Amino acid sequence: MSIENIEKFYAMAFKNPSMVEGLKPAGDPGFATLAVELGAANGCAFTTEEVGEWTKVKIAALQKNELDDQQLEAVAGGKRDWDVDG
Numbered sequence: 001m002s003i004e005n006i007e008k009f010y011a012m013a014f015k016n017p018s019m020v021e022g023l024k025p026a027g028d029p030g031f032a033t034l035a036v037e038l039g040a041a042n043g044c045a046f047t048t049e050e051v052g053e054w055t056k057v058k059i060a061a062l063q064k065n066e067l068d069d070q071q072l073e074a075v076a077g078g079k080r081d082w083d084v085d086g
Contacts, residue, residue: 002045002046002047002050003046003050003053003054005039005044005045005046006039006044006046006050006051006054007054008044009035009038009039009042009044009046012042012044013038019038019042020038022034023035023038026055026058026059031051031055032048032049032051032052032055033048035048035051036048036051
């Protein structure tokens with residue numbers, strides 16, 4: 001359940017980056033603690049240990065050049081910042 005909460009929090013943050021503006025980089029020692037606090041403030045409970053494991057999985061995927069679900073959705077959905085008619 002908690003890993004699901006991390007994924008839920010990640011999806012919320014992906015859609016609203018301002019909610020994690022103060023979050024430190026994943027390699028920073030304070031990252032997990034702050035992520036837990038931000039997650040709890042947004043209704044997503046998880047532990048620092050779970051953040052550590054989740055982060056390792058995400059970093060490994062990035063090193064293999066794999067897209068996560070949110071990144072894949074953005075590419076497949078054709079999101080863009082420009083207007084064809086404009």
